[in-house]
Amino acid sequence: MTKFRNLIIIFTSLFICLGIVSSTANALNSTKNPKPPCRIQIAHAHISKSVFLRYGVRAVKVNASSICNVPQSRVTLTVEIFKHGLFGPQLVGRSVTKVPGITYPGRRVDNFDTWRRCKTFEETRFFGKAFAKAFILGKWQFASDTYSIEIEPLKCGT
Amino acid sequence: MTYEGEIQLTPDEIIRESKILFTFQNLLITEKSRYESQANKLLEEISLHTKTTEYDLSYRINSDTYECRITNLDKSGNSYAIEIPIPNSQAEKLETLVELFAQSEAGFIN
Numbered sequence: 001m002t003k004f005r006n007l008i009i010i011f012t013s014l015f016i017c018l019g020i021v022s023s024t025a026n027a028l029n030s031t032k033n034p035k036p037p038c039r040i041q042i043a044h045a046h047i048s049k050s051v052f053l054r055y056g057v058r059a060v061k062v063n064a065s066s067i068c069n070v071p072q073s074r075v076t077l078t079v080e081i082f083k084h085g086l087f088g089p090q091l092v093g094r095s096v097t098k099v100p101g102i103t104y105p106g107r108r109v110d111n112f113d114t115w116r117r118c119k120t121f122e123e124t125r126f127f128g129k130a131f132a133k134a135f136i137l138g139k140w141q142f143a144s145d146t147y148s149i150e151i152e153p154l155k156c157g158t
Numbered sequence: 159m160t161y162e163g164e165i166q167l168t169p170d171e172i173i174r175e176s177k178i179l180f181t182f183q184n185l186l187i188t189e190k191s192r193y194e195s196q197a198n199k200l201l202e203e204i205s206l207h208t209k210t211t212e213y214d215l216s217y218r219i220n221s222d223t224y225e226c227r228i229t230n231l232d233k234s235g236n237s238y239a240i241e242i243p244i245p246n247s248q249a250e251k252l253e254t255l256v257e258l259f260a261q262s263e264a265g266f267i268n
Contacts, residue, residue, distance in 0.1 A: 043165040048175060057179040063165045094223070096239040097268060100230075112171060112267040113238065117182070117257060 037136065038068035040146040045081060045126035047118065047154055058118040060092070060156045062128030062148060066109045072134035072141075075099040079114035083158065084125040092116050092126070092158050103134070122157030125150060167267075174267045182264035189263075190256065197255035200224075213237075215262055219244070224255060226262040238266055 042064040052058050064079045078096045082089040095114040103109055111130070128148035134141055167175065185193075196217075200206040205218040214229040220241075228238040242258050245251055 041165060048179070051176045051179045054176055055180045055183065057183045059179055063167070065165055091223075091243050093243075094239075094241040097266075098237040098239075100234060100237070110268045112165075112167060112175065113178075115179075115261075116242070 037070045038066060038072070038132065038134070038141070038143050040077075040130050040132055040143050041065045041067070042079070042128050042130045042146050042148045044148045044151050045128050045154065047156055048115075058156060059115040060118060060124075060126055060154060060158065061112075061115040062126075062130075063110070063112045063114070064128065064130035064146075065111070066130075066132045066143060067106065068103070068134065068136070069105050070136055071102055071105055072136045073102045075103050075109045075132065075134040077109050077111045077132045078130065079111045080129045081114060081116060082127055082129065084127075089127070116158045118154075118156035118158060120157030121155045123153040124156055124158070125153045126156070171267050174265075178264045178267065182260050185260040185263055186256065189260065193256040193259040194252065196259055197252050200255060201251070210263055213262075217258070217262075224258050226258055228262055228266075236266070236268060 043062065045060055045062050047058055048061055060081060062079055062081050064077060066075065066077050076096060076098050078094065080094045081092040083092050084090075093114060093116040095111060097109065097111040097113065099109050109132075114128070127150045130146045132143040134143075196206060196208070200217050200219065205216070207217070208215045212231055212235075214231065216227040216229070218225050218227075223241040223243055225239065225241045228240070230237045240258065240262055242254055245254050
C-alpha cells in the first residue's frame with residue numbers, strides 16, 4: 001500500500017514538473033518569438049524562362065506575397081528590384097499592388113508584376129526587397145523590409 | 159528580415175505573365191510613335207493622364223523616378239503603381255518613358 005502511494009506521488013510530481021516546464025517553454029517562446037500577424041515571402045530575382053522560350057522576351061522579375069492571420073484592409077504590397085552597381089545597390093524598378101476592401105485571414109496578396117526588360121546580356125547581380133502596409137484592427141500596420149537571397153548573376157543588363 | 163521561399167505561379171498566372179510580356183514587346187513596336195509623343199508631353203508638363211478600357215493611368219515625374227499610378231476602373235479590382243529611376247542621358251530618358259508607357263498598358267497578373 002505504501003509502495004502504491006509512493007508511486008502515485010512520483011507520477012503526480014512528474015506531471016506537475018512536466019506541466020511547469022511546458023508552460024515555461026511556451027511562455028519563453030511567446031515572449032522571445034511572438035508570432036507576427038503577417039509575413040512576406042519573396043522569391044529571388046530571375047528571368048522568366050517560359051516567357052523567354054516562348055516569346056524571346058527577357059525580363060528580370062521578382063515575385064512576392066504577403067499573408068496575414070488576421071483580417072486586414074487596404075493592403076499595399078511594394079516590391080523593388082535592385083542591381084549591384086559601382087556605387088552600391090541601384091534601384092531598377094518598383095511596383096506596388098493595392099488591394100481594395102477587406103482581405104480575409106489566410107488569403108494571400110500577391111505582387112507578381114515587378115519586372116524590367118533586359119536590354120543586354122551583361123551579367124548583373126540583382127536582389128529584391130518587399131514591404132507591405134495594411135489597416136489592421138483600427139490602425140495602419142507596416143511589415144518590415146524583406147530581402148530576397150541573392151543567387152548567381154543574371155545575363156540581363158537593364 | 160529575409161524570407162526566401164518558393165513562390166509558385168499557377169498555370170493561369172504563368173500564361174498571363176507570358177501574355178503580358180509579349181504584349182509589352184508588341185506595344186514597344188506598334189505604339190512607339192504615340193509613346194514618344196506622350197513622353198515629350200510628359201517631359202514638358204511633368205504630369206500626364208491617359209486611359210485604357212480597364213484603368214486610369216496617371217504619369218508624373220518625381221525627383222528621381224518616373225511614376226505611373228494605375229487605378230482600376232472596377233472599384234473592387236486591384237490598383238497598381240510602377241516606378242522607374244530616371245536615367246542620365248536624354249535618349250535614355252525617352253527610351254525609359256516609352257518602356258514605362260508600354261509596361262503600364264501591358265496589364266497585370268493579379
